[in-house]
Amino acid sequence: MNGSKLMDFSVSEYFNHLKGAGLGSLPGMSAEILDAEERNLISTGHIPVDNWLGVIRTAHGLGIPTTPTML
Known part of the structure; x- marks a missing residue:
């Protein structure tokens, strides 16, 4: 999201x-905790x-x- 904010684009834009420039995937999102309460801690x-x-x-x-890798 930082990149989209810096460029003043929506995330989709x-x-x-990035896809037009050759992006094929979004790697490196390890250990993402998706329980909001736990994530905040x-x-x-x-x-x-x-x-x-x-x-x-x-x-x-x-x-x-x-x-x-972790949800």
């Missing part, structure tokens, strides 16, 4: 630009669960696979 500073899910759903909707 940002991913479309363990993953301080990470984006809220609903935002994270929105980003992932946007990526999948554009045909960009992701690789989270």
Whole structure:
């Protein structure tokens, strides 16, 4: 989400630009805790669960696979 904010794009617009430049997947999303209460305790500073899910759903909707390892 930081990149989309810096470029003043929606997440979808940002991913479309990246995909057009050759992005094939979004790797490196390890240990994402999706229980909001636990995430707030363990993953301080990470984006809220609903935002994270929105980003992932946007990526999948554009045909960009992701690789989270812990949900």
